[in-house]
Amino acid sequence: xxxxDTNVLxxxxxxxxxxxxxxxxxxxxxxxxxxxxxxxxPFANGEIKPQIPETVRGMHAFFLHPxxxxxxxxxxxxxxxxxxxxxxxxxxxxxxxxxxxxxLRQDRKDQPRVPISARVIADLIESNPRVDxxxxxxxxxxxxxxxxxxxxxxxxGSVVHAEYFRKQFHNDFSKVVVVAPDFGSAVRARRFAARxxxxxxxxxxxxxxxxxxxxxxxxFVGESVTDRDVILYDxxxxxxxxxxAAVGEILKRGARSACICVTHALFSNDAEESFLEAxxxxxxxxxxxxxxxxxxxxxxxxxxxxxxxxxxKAMHEASTIGGSVSKLxx
Numbered sequence: 001x002x003x004x005d006t007n008v009l010x011x012x013x014x015x016x017x018x019x020x021x022x023x024x025x026x027x028x029x030x031x032x033x034x035x036x037x038x039x040x041x042p043f044a045n046g047e048i049k050p051q052i053p054e055t056v057r058g059m060h061a062f063f064l065h066p067x068x069x070x071x072x073x074x075x076x077x078x079x080x081x082x083x084x085x086x087x088x089x090x091x092x093x094x095x096x097x098x099x100x101x102x103x104l105r106q107d108r109k110d111q112p113r114v115p116i117s118a119r120v121i122a123d124l125i126e127s128n129p130r131v132d133x134x135x136x137x138x139x140x141x142x143x144x145x146x147x148x149x150x151x152x153x154x155x156x157g158s159v160v161h162a163e164y165f166r167k168q169f170h171n172d173f174s175k176v177v178v179v180a181p182d183f184g185s186a187v188r189a190r191r192f193a194a195r196x197x198x199x200x201x202x203x204x205x206x207x208x209x210x211x212x213x214x215x216x217x218x219x220f221v222g223e224s225v226t227d228r229d230v231i232l233y234d235x236x237x238x239x240x241x242x243x244x245a246a247v248g249e250i251l252k253r254g255a256r257s258a259c260i261c262v263t264h265a266l267f268s269n270d271a272e273e274s275f276l277e278a279x280x281x282x283x284x285x286x287x288x289x290x291x292x293x294x295x296x297x298x299x300x301x302x303x304x305x306x307x308x309x310x311x312x313k314a315m316h317e318a319s320t321i322g323g324s325v326s327k328l329x330x
Contacts, residue, residue, distance in 0.1 A: 007033045007319050008059045010052070010086070012078065013040055014069035014289035018308060022064075025312035031319060033062070038082055048074070050082040057090040062315050064097040066289045068266065072102035080124060087130045095133040095318055096125065097311060099287035100264045104140040107147075122147035135314050135325065137287050137307065138188075138235045138263040153325040155314060157235075157263030157285050158192040160305045164283060165196060165231065165261075173197045175256075177228045180204045181246045189233045192261075205246050226254035236264035237282070240271040247280050263287055265304075275301050 009026070011019035016037050026033045036056075041049040063082065067075045079096070086094055106117035118140075125131055126149060135153045139145065145152040169176060173196050180189035186204050193200040203222030230250050237243055237260070247258045258280065265284035275282055276298070285307045295304055310328065317323035 006059045007031070007062060007315075008056055009033050009035045009062045009064060009315070010038050010056075010082075011035070012038050012050075012063075012065045012069075012075075012082065014066040015064045018286065018289065018311075019064050021306075021308045022312045022315070025309060026316060029312070029316045031316045033315075033319075038063075040078065048078055048081070050078055050085055052082075052085050052089055055089070056086060058092055060093045060095065060319070061086050061091045062095045062097055062319070064311075066100070067098050067102050068100055068264075068288050076102070076121075076124070080128070083128045083131055087128055091130060093133075094128070094131045095135060095315075096131060097135045097315065099137050099285075099307060099311070101136055101139065104144055107141055107144055118144050119147045126150060133318060135311070135318065137285070137310075140235060141184075142187075153314060153318070154329075155310060155325075156191065156329040157287075157307075158188075158195050158233075159329060160285060160307055160310055161192060161233075161261055161263075161283065162195040164305050169229070171197075173200050175227070175229050176200055177223050177225050177230050177255075178202045179222075179225065179230050179232045179246070179250060181232060181234050181243055182207050185234050188235060192231075192233050205249065207242070207246075220249070220253065224253070225250050227256050230255045230258045232258060232260045234260075234262050236266055237262050237271065237284070238266045239269045240267065240274055244274065244278055244280060247278070259283060265302075272298055272302070 009019055019035055023035050036053050039051040039053060041051060065079050069075055083094055101121065103117040103121045106115065109116055133151050137155045138157045139154050145154055178189050178193040178200055180186045180202065183204055190202050193202045201223035203225065206219035206221060232243060232246055243260055247260060250258045260280055261283040263285050264287050282302050284304050286304050287307060313328055314325050317325045
């Protein structure tokens with residue numbers, strides 16, 4: 001790919017609005033991009049047929065796709081079929097732009113006779129030889145990039161989160177403590193704290209998981225949260241039970257305020273109603289597509305930070321000779 005190549009931004013249903021917001025950000029950087037909306041023809045038996053509306057011959061396709069919409073399994077198949085359609089349409093290459101990738105929580109064999117699903121997802125993505133790059137946000141573990149043989153740009157949601165909290169706290173973090181909800185999230189929490197300010201302390205909640213989506217708090221390691229403003233930081237919320245229990249523990253220990261901040265808001269099993277009842281403020285990104293009326297309906301406790309600018313910068317750098325996507329997360 002060279003600077004004079006023609007790039008096309010293709011968006012799947014669910015991502016059309018984000019793509020339309022990204023396009024002027026790309027044009028402001030003199031990036032050569034056009035935009036096409038991928039259609040999806042449904043069959044009566046539940047099968048789907050993605051369709052590219054215009055020619056893509058010789059172009060490099062940046063494919064913006066939601067892997068949680070309408071559900072992970074349908075979205076995964078739609079992605080694979082669309083990539084096949086692009087290949088048969090003679091694109092020069094495909095860069096997948098997947099703000100959220102499902103199945104990455106299953107990244108090791110922690111029980112007998114279970115899959116390493118994250119590796120299977122990597123194999124499926126790479127089954128199409130035209131897919132030559134992946135741009136995503138906050139994989140569940142950094143080392144999952146090693147499952148791929150193609151370049152993976154794992155952008156950090158902390159970039160946009162830190163900017164949000166700088167405004168909220170007016171750059172005064174003297175009373176702030178960042179808390180990781182478990183030891184596995186400690187590195188992510190430290191990275192976020194350092195992005196806020198060099199000396200922002202980090203504490204860790206020690207918990208045990210008796211089963212999927214279940215957790216029990218058994219200890220607390222690090223800086224005291226008494227009379228402090230706490231930001232509980234993680235990569236995702238699923239059902240939300242674990243992180244709500246963590247906020248309860250933090251408030252019991254005397255925190256003057258507690259806010260939950262994650263990149264990926266899955267919100268399974270009516271999690272929204274539970275957060276509304278708990279009155280816990282939650283800050284997320286728009287990595288999971290939802291309509292505007294959804295955000296308005298939950299604005300009493302939920303706020304979404306835009307990732308449009310971050311993705312536009314990443315696509316611009318990826319489409320430019322000598323560009324560096326990795327510098328965006330530094």
